[in-house]
Amino acid sequence: MKNLKLGIFGFGCVGQGLYHVLQQSNSINSEIVKICIKDLNKPRSLEAAYFTDKKDDLLQNEGIDVIVELIDDAEAAFEIVSTAMNNGKSVVSANKKMIAEHLEELLELQEKNNVSLLYEASCCASIPIIRNLEEYYDNDLLSSLEGIFNGSTNFILSKLIAGGQTYDEVLKEAQDLGFAESDPTLDVEGIDPKYKLCILLFHAFGLVAKPDDVFNYGISKINDFDIDYAKKRGLTIKLISKCRREGDKIEAYCLPTFIPIGSVLSQTSNEYNAVVLESAFSESQLLYGKGAGDKPTGSAVLSDISALNHDYKYEYKKKAKNEGKFELCENFDMRLYVRYNGSSPDFNDFESIEEKYQSDRGNFLVGTIKLKKLKNSRWLKDSTINTIVLN
Ligand SMILES: NC(=O)c1ccc[n+]([C@@H]2O[C@H](COP(=O)([O-])OP(=O)(O)OC[C@H]3O[C@@H](n4cnc5c(N)ncnc54)[C@H](OP(=O)(O)O)[C@@H]3O)[C@@H](O)[C@H]2O)c1
Structure with missing residues (x-):
């Protein structure tokens, strides 16, 4: 199994929830390289060395395979997610606003860069609805x-x-x-x-x-x-x-x-x-x-990271089948x-x-x-x- 190197954007409710579920799950082979947040002066529960407020420390970092986008700003999130995919990184996101507003552009970015974007946590947090609809x-x-x-x-x-x-x-x-x-x-x-x-x-x-x-x-x-x-x-x-x-x-x-x-x-x-x-x-x-909630949503993000370990991508089969229907x-x-x-x-x-x-x-x-x-x-x-x- 791969050892995925993660760059996480956001360490609020869901970011911290993901950290906890990652710590407690021994079945996933992945490691957090860096966490980008907005305010470096806020007290954090982890060592300061994990944190940066410079997005390029993650987006331009060749030692990071997967960007996990967990911020509360949809516009900034779209920029982060697009840059990550253009840099050949797969992405996990929980940002329903960003995904709903940019669905077609996000499909094109995945295709153009041959990367995967998974977002199970964006819909009903812990409920595995998207992968069920797909598969x-x-x-x-x-x-x-x-x-x-x-x-x-x-x-x-x-x-x-x-x-x-x-x-x-x-x-x-x-x-x-x-x-x-x-x-x-x-x-x-x-x-x-x-x-x-x-x-x-x-x-x-x-x-x-x-x-x-x-x-x-x-x-x-x-x-x-x-x-x-x-x-x-x-x-x-x-x-x-x-x-x-x-x-x-x-x-x-x-x-x-x-x-x-x-x-x-x-x-x-x-x-x-x-x-x-x-x-x-x-x-x-x-x-x-x-x-x-932090851990239920974190668990859906974890499930997407696990799926990336197996090179999973949404195939968007209904789009292909029902185009224009x-x-x-x-x-x-x-x-x-x-x-x-x-x-x-x-x-x-x-x-x-x-x-x-x-x-x-x-x-x-x-x-x-x-x-x-x-x-x-x-x-x-x-x-x-x-x-x-x-x-
Ligand atoms: N909360 C839930 O139950 C839940 C459930 C499903 C999906 N979601 C989605 O998950 C995402 C995160 O939600 P949340 O509840 O965890 O939000 P949150 O608690 O408000 O945390 C937001 C985090 O994003 C960071 N941030 C904001 N703008 C940034 C930027 N431009 N660059 C880097 N970091 C930035 C903040 O940094 P600072 O710490 O420095 O302020 C903070 O750590 C949202 O898209 C939300 O819709 C949330």
Whole structure:
């Protein structure tokens, strides 16, 4: 087996998690040569000789075979990852934003330089979903993929629905535990899970979807009225990312969704993530595991490093098979709950409205709307209006 020499960018939550899992795993033949961080003055748990703030100490170092990119800045990450591949180094990354935004360029860089880029930790952290989509679901019978792709919002929703804490208190707790990104907007507005959905859309169906083309709506407006609505009806609320194939069209979105208590996804709590896959013959299958945190994420990075020891590359088989076959579709009906107080939604946007409720505490409607109409509606941006999918 090879003895891979690693250059690691980032020694925050995931970088330190990787260090710990590398120390405790004796099955992987690799060694850390250097770690590049931003601030050399921060106290570190390792000897100072490991650290540098100069990226070329890693990128131009001929003694390093593999760059492990674990930083929280997607633009800097893209530059690091591109330079590494152009210098003939394979790369492991956990950076979903960077990967989702630059998918096509990253494919070209791999091909041009005959190197491998692996990024299992970027989607649902410890859950081995990408390699499963590449290797196991290596056929065209997959019809849908949905789940809980963001550990911090799932943690926040689980705690909020359990009661006794405010939104700000649970957000702070998620950040202190290392589950929330440094900028919580990416999590709570559903942007982080959308990046993961774009990556999974590619590995599931071979479709390259730009993050701007996939609709996301977050959990930051959920209030006690919405939680009471759920509780009275035996439901809970989860931030669900979903893609579904309908002929040659693919429906995809990331939206808060009411889920029946007792269903598989309702039992996925706190920082856990889950992915439910539907395919023609195996029918429904579930992958479940920790979607955030230092060691769970570090373990997925370790698994990619181990795969590089065996010269593993994603073959992107669905891309080759389905090139130009599928397109994103927004012209499909969704059943929604819309809660409003001051302003009202535009009722004309709905295909049909099956229920309207008014009270001193708040109003809601349940109706059917096309995703395209919902996405383009101005009323959805109003701070007093919230929406949740009702299946
Ligand atoms: N946290 C999770 O549970 C989780 C799960 C899955 C994926 N991820 C992804 O993993 C990546 C890292 O997340 P994290 O939570 O570990 O972030 P973090 O705790 O904020 O750590 C970021 C690290 O990157 C370093 N850094 C930032 N910009 C840099 C640059 N230009 N050059 C060199 N080093 C730089 C920082 O240096 P200093 O130490 O000097 O500040 C710090 O060590 C992100 O892409 C994130 O989306 C995280």
